[in-house]
Amino acid sequence: MSESSGPRNRARQGSRAPLSREEVVDAAVRYADEHGLEALTMRALAKEMGVYPTALYWHVGSKPQLVAAASARVLDGIVLPSVHGVNWDVWLGEVARLCRAAMHRHPNLVPIMGSQLAVSTTAVPFVERILGVLEGAGFTGNDLVDVYNTVIGFVLGWVTLELSAPPSDAEAGWQKGFAAELRGIDPNTFPVLTRNLPLLENNAFLTRWESGRDRPMDRSFDVALDVLVRGLHSKII
Amino acid sequence: MSESSGPRNRARQGSRAPLSREEVVDAAVRYADEHGLEALTMRALAKEMGVYPTALYWHVGSKPQLVAAASARVLDGIVLPSVHGVNWDVWLGEVARLCRAAMHRHPNLVPIMGSQLAVSTTAVPFVERILGVLEGAGFTGNDLVDVYNTVIGFVLGWVTLELSAPPSDAEAGWQKGFAAELRGIDPNTFPVLTRNLPLLENNAFLTRWESGRDRPMDRSFDVALDVLVRGLHSKII
DNA sequence: ACCTGAACACCGTTCAAGT
DNA sequence: ACCTGAACACCGTTCAAGT
Numbered sequence: 001m002s003e004s005s006g007p008r009n010r011a012r013q014g015s016r017a018p019l020s021r022e023e024v025v026d027a028a029v030r031y032a033d034e035h036g037l038e039a040l041t042m043r044a045l046a047k048e049m050g051v052y053p054t055a056l057y058w059h060v061g062s063k064p065q066l067v068a069a070a071s072a073r074v075l076d077g078i079v080l081p082s083v084h085g086v087n088w089d090v091w092l093g094e095v096a097r098l099c100r101a102a103m104h105r106h107p108n109l110v111p112i113m114g115s116q117l118a119v120s121t122t123a124v125p126f127v128e129r130i131l132g133v134l135e136g137a138g139f140t141g142n143d144l145v146d147v148y149n150t151v152i153g154f155v156l157g158w159v160t161l162e163l164s165a166p167p168s169d170a171e172a173g174w175q176k177g178f179a180a181e182l183r184g185i186d187p188n189t190f191p192v193l194t195r196n197l198p199l200l201e202n203n204a205f206l207t208r209w210e211s212g213r214d215r216p217m218d219r220s221f222d223v224a225l226d227v228l229v230r231g232l233h234s235k236i237i
Numbered sequence: 238m239s240e241s242s243g244p245r246n247r248a249r250q251g252s253r254a255p256l257s258r259e260e261v262v263d264a265a266v267r268y269a270d271e272h273g274l275e276a277l278t279m280r281a282l283a284k285e286m287g288v289y290p291t292a293l294y295w296h297v298g299s300k301p302q303l304v305a306a307a308s309a310r311v312l313d314g315i316v317l318p319s320v321h322g323v324n325w326d327v328w329l330g331e332v333a334r335l336c337r338a339a340m341h342r343h344p345n346l347v348p349i350m351g352s353q354l355a356v357s358t359t360a361v362p363f364v365e366r367i368l369g370v371l372e373g374a375g376f377t378g379n380d381l382v383d384v385y386n387t388v389i390g391f392v393l394g395w396v397t398l399e400l401s402a403p404p405s406d407a408e409a410g411w412q413k414g415f416a417a418e419l420r421g422i423d424p425n426t427f428p429v430l431t432r433n434l435p436l437l438e439n440n441a442f443l444t445r446w447e448s449g450r451d452r453p454m455d456r457s458f459d460v461a462l463d464v465l466v467r468g469l470h471s472k473i474i
Numbered sequence: 475a476c477c478t479g480a481a482c483a484c485c486g487t488t489c490a491a492g493t
Numbered sequence: 494a495c496c497t498g499a500a501c502a503c504c505g506t507t508c509a510a511g512t
Contacts, residue, residue: 157394231468
């Protein structure tokens, strides 16, 4: 149909201000937030922006580059709290919660963010603050490096897992089947699981059928954070 | 070219034994291991198996289902150690190391495993063992659920992040640019980072340009594991 | 500098048809 | 039951051409 060809969207007819790279990436973030990552297509995004698909290439180079730039925006909105008059451990907790909140705001981009290496230094101020606080807590040298990796890997990794989604394919109703399978396990071979199933089902990794998007694991995250901080404390002296 | 159409691969001419679902998933795992996830195509896999692309659909339903099944194989090879005569914390450490090793064996499937909900109960025996050990350590009820989530989320999440790869796009030599950017930061605004850069560069999340595939973060993982176990200990009493 | 428009080489998936 | 073979509706990307 000739109806679907060519950009006739929003007031872009006539001579418009040129696109900018930032504009394109912003639009990509919004599109992924709204329609999911697998719906984010150069062609679909172009149509949304009232432009020809190939126009995007001038600004972002390629689709992988666009997706990388979009996923790098996830942690962008975060403004780190001041360190003044607050203990390093509560500061770290606050920051962890901020990171988690930011990730929950863009769940469709988190899989990319979690599995792709950063290719720019936009996170440098963020890194500096964390390092400063950990150094203030008493970690230096390789200990500082390792503890930093512990914290970052824990927070970003844990929430990435929390936000796991069902395969884009999954037909409605697989959850029923999964839940049934779970409740049908043999109590003799799986006694602990059976005994704790009421608390576990849909609440724990590998025994849940809803994503953390729809069913946030708040309490478990709090515990995880507590375990992390206690572990760090015990390493200081 | 007519050369590329039709399956003329490995001795599948004449009447062969029929494909099985397991066979297809195995081939997918191998293909992803060898050529990367973005090279795993229904058409490419079919050609590799000496079969027409549409034949795969009879066995696996769709590509998302195939990829999900393949990524579920990552933790499959693990045989959990016995709990006899070993403390819960060292047992947990061993299991964490086994998980990490399995993930390092299939780095291309980890992003999927890390960002996709399990849709089958193949992991149930694994879950039972972990729960049993944590219960033996003294955790019950909601504490058990939360501590279990802490452990699983930590191990799988951390290693997922460790195995991050550069965007499939990235032109060779972006690493040089990234490293240069990093070394060019202002020492006055980023004093801690500057002071520790020799230890940090290419060794820490957000300041590295090589994947954990090629540059495993062994020492940091050990520390992270130690922090986790210490944190758990401090919650018991 | 920035965008159009056509074209190319791929995809996943459906469906009827064979055996 | 299991697979072929053609066909459809998409993709990302290149490139010459416009302004």
